[in-house]
Amino acid sequence: MINFNNLAKIASGEIVLSEYSGDIKYLITDSRKSFFAGGGIFFAISGERHDGHEYIKSLYDKGVRQFVVERDIDISGLEGSNLLKVRSSLAALQALARKHREQFNIEVIGITGSNGKTIVKEWLFQLIVPHKRAVKNPHSYNSQIGVPLSVWQLNEQHEVGIFEAGISEPGEMEKLEVIIQPTIGIFTNIGSAHDAGFNSYKQKIQEKVRLFKNAVEVIYCKDHEEVDQHLANKGFSWGHHVDSDVRIIDVMHDERETVVNIRFGSDFSFRIPFVDKASLENCLHCIAYMLFKGYDFIAIQEGISKLHKVHMRLELKKAIHGSYVIDDVYNNDLAGLQIALDFLSHQKQHERKSVIISDILQSVSDQEKLYAQVSELLKAANVTKLVGIGSALMHYKVLFDIEAEFYETTSDFLQNHDLTTFREETILIKGARTFTFEKIVRALEEKIHGTQLEINLDALTNNLNFFRSRMKPETKLMVMVKAFAYGSGSLEVANLLQFHRVDYLGVAYADEGMILRKNGIYLPIMVMNPSEDSFEKLYQYQLEPEVYNFNIIKQLIAFLGNRTMRVHIKLDTGMRRLGFEEGDIDSLVDLLEKHRNIEVKSIFSHLAGADEAEHNQFSQEQAAKFKSLSDRVMKHLHRTPLRHLVNSPGIVRFPEFHFDMVRLGIGLYGLEASKQEQHRLQPISRLKTIISQIKQIKKGETIGYSRKGLAKSDMQIATIAIGYADGFSRAFSNGVGEVWLNGKNAPVIGNVCMDMTMIDITGIDAVEGDEVEVFGEHLTIIDAASRINTIPYEILTNVSQRVKRIYYME
Known part of the structure; x- marks a missing residue:
């Protein structure tokens, strides 16, 4: 075990404090994910917009006692801690992981390439663990920070390490190679991912293969000629090429599986439970590895038959009795559990947090030590209640000293546990696939019809970071x-924004702010449409109203008496909607001077045409007017307020008008109104439904209300479970709208009904229950809006609240 004094030597650092004697057990790089304080060491990394040094005191208060910093900090209040100053905290983290890796003389597989790294890693792990004790990156932890955190998991029980490495620019792979130190490599393929960081495909391949500098052998597909040129001298290849070590002779498909005939000494036929090209390539990398290592055909085929699509995301869903479920039911290992607990810990909707977990199906020599670690993680994450399912958890239940129940099987739990006891809590459900925990998720989910709006929290975070990159x-x-x-x-969105430390939230009405406050949102909240009857809620829940005329401010003064409230002064500079005008400023200032309990937190206005270049002159006039009017107000205030003018398109187009704060709206949700930077944003929403019924229609028959749909020939239609009550507008009727089904567009036929819609699926291979995309990856919100001559805002906001939302992160 490496201790703090060892780290000082490894990282060539200067010890500032040395008052803590514990070992280094957990590496912390994100102050928000620091529930495992005991034995944790925090690396304060300075980023473009976040500086880890700012959070050292809060981490100390949570119990962290070991810190690595890059600059001098105030050490008062950090009694009993260890503090190491280094040139680079990231480099220190990597040096520590490198030293840790050097302690283990085992086989380590390094995986890189443009696509498929994570899938190959996960499948290879599934194939190897029945035979050897293995460890891998959790999820896709393959970055400059993710790789050190992954390699740190290595311990004396492991026989094989499987680590993927991803890079986005030259010079990064050398740093990862000395951490992973792979003895054998797998190069998946080369594609366009992260092209922007490299001059050419050739350079990208050259950089990626640096991972295999000291590897004995590298497995790759010889059909990729450019890859073959770089790896032929040390490669073990597979492919159609006649010189491949594992040569593909023939490939045959049916609806559900692929038979691949190969020649490797003798001829073999492998049955692969996938038909898509990417899955076949990923699986063949794994087969080639297994053949190279001498595994027999029967063992390989048995393992391949059990492979399943890798479930790469955590899903947050509304559940029964006001609860939430975090669905992570397809695998369960120690590192994955830690990530899931991270996600659980930053859900603030409920104080009570329960965890339902299965046995961890990892081959380890010391099961008691493994479950002791599980118990330690659950306690550190402040889990309220544990439900353990599996014989191992039953055997080691004495190790868990929190409220807990244990069951032998998933069926035992569903038959004997009263699900109504789950109320107003967040429930993490994490299990190995064989435990079929999806049955538990289905039992606990809020029961709403089959239409769902999927919200990609990773895409939302990407969009947030893009707009932040445009700000000072x-x-x-x-x-x-x-x-x-x-x-x-x-x-759910506000909770993520709070996690990412935005400064303010904006809502339309006091009730919206009240709900956020009741569910753990503590950020400042501006209310844009206050009314006299909402003042009590504003005061009770510390909400900050927008004040835009004398009527509302005088009502507020009368309500407050001597009490204080923060407000936001709206100025009308040309939108002609709400706000004080130029002639109001003197009277407004007089009123504010007399009533200093009205604390002006900000002064703001709104650009009327920020998204279109033709209005640039008007926007500049608005900005000049805003500065002039706000200057006049600020001269008479006893505190300096924030000023803000620009919205999402203004953030992109008018950096000179950012003032003290900007307001991000539709851009967060993946739509760049000025269309300048749409390619930099990711769509966050996918609206999907299911086919309820399929019918054969004869020529001349009519379909739907008012008989608006007419079959001009024999046709096949499907009724899908979405209508205008769900937000699918009647304007999409009669062929105006389309949906995406099994690779093809299907037009709406007849009128859209309240709860369902008919679509023409003639020539599309489909069955009842198939998934239908209304908008998302294949049919964008922009496309949908253009079809009915509206704007994407309307499409998004019209999705009914009865439609179930599923929030997920990769």
Whole structure:
């Protein structure tokens, strides 16, 4: 075990404090994910917009006692801690992981390439673990930070390490190679991912193969000629090429599986439970490895038959009795459990947090030590209750000293546990695939019809970071979560924004702010449409109203008496909607001077045409007017307020008008109104439904209300479980709208009904129950809006609240 004094030597650092004697057990790089404080060491990494040094005191308060920093900090209040100053905290983290790796003389498989790294890693792990004790990156932890965290898992029980490495620019792979130190490599393929960081495909391949500098052998597909040129001298290849070590002779498909005939000494036929090209390539990398290592045909085929699509995401879903479920039911290992607990710990909707887990199906020599670690993680994450399912958890239940129940099987749990006891809590459900925990998820999920809106939290984070990249570090950020967060779900989105430390939230009405406050949102909240009857809620829940005329401010003064409230002064500079005008400023200032309990937190206005270049002159006039009017107000205030003017398109197009804060709205949700940077944003929403019924229609028959749909020939139609009550507008009727089904577009036929819609699926291979995309990856919101001559905002905000939202992160 490496201790703090060892680290000082490894990282060539200067010890500033040395008052803590514990070992280094957990590596912390994100202050928000620091529930495992005991034995944790925090690496304060300075980023473009976040500086880890700012959070050292809060981590100390949580119990962390070991820190690595890059600059001098105030050490008062850090009694009993260890503090190491280094040139680079990231380099220190990598050096520590490198030293840790050097302690183990085992086989380590290094995986890189453009696509398929994570799938190959996960499948290879599934194939190897019945035979050897293995460890891998959790999820896709393959970056400059992710790889050290992954390699740190290595311990004396492991026989094989499987680590993927991803890079986005030259010079990165050398740093990962000395951490992973692979003895054998797998190069998946080369493609366009991260092209922007490299001059050419050739350079990208050259950089990636640096991972295999000291590897004995590298497995790759010889059909990729450019890869073959770099690896032929040390490669073990597979492919159609006649010189491949594992040669593909023939490939045959049916609906559900692929038979691959290969020649490797003798001829073999492998039955692979996938038909798509990417899955076949990924699986063949794994087969080639297993053949290279001498595994027999029967063992390989048995393992391949059990492979399944890798479930790469955590899903947050509404559940019964006001609860939430975190669905992570397809694998369970120690590192994956830690990531899932991270996600659980930053859900603030409920204080009570329960965990339902299965046995961890890892081959380890010391099961008691493994489950002791599980118990330690659950306690550190402040889990309220544990439900353990499996014989191993039953055997080691004495190790868990929190509220706990144990069951031998999933069926035992579902038959004997009263599910109504789950109320107003967040429930993490994490199990190995063989335990079929999806049955538990189905039992606990809120029961709503088959239409779902999927919200990609990773895409939302990408969009947030894009707009932050366009701001100066000192500029504050208000994010609008009004209108149910543009249809995406205010509470869930607000919780993520709070996790990512935005400065302000904006809502339309006091009730929206009240709900956020009741569910753990503590960020400042501006309310855009206050009314006299909402003042009590504003005061009770510390919400900050927008004040836009004398009527509302005088009502507020009368309500407050001597009490204080923060407000936001709206100025009308040309939108002609709400706000004080130029002639109001003197009277407004007079009123504010007399009533200093009205604390002006910000002064703001709104650009009317920020998204279109033709209005640039008008936007500049608005900005000049805003500065002039706000200057006049600020001269008479006893505190300096924030000023903000620009919205999402203004953030991109008018950096000179950012003032002290900007307001991010529709851009967060993946739509760049000015269309300048749409390619930099990711769509966060996918609306999908299911086919309820399929019918054969004869020529001349009519379909739907008012007989608007007419069959001009024999046709096949499907009724899908979405209608205008779900937000699928009647304007999509009669062929105006389309949906995406099994690779093809299917037009709407007849009128859209309240709860269902008919579509023409003639020539499309489909069955009842198939998934249908209304908008998302294949049919964009922009496309849908253009079909009915509206704007994407309307499409998003019209999605009914009865449609179930599923929030997920990769």
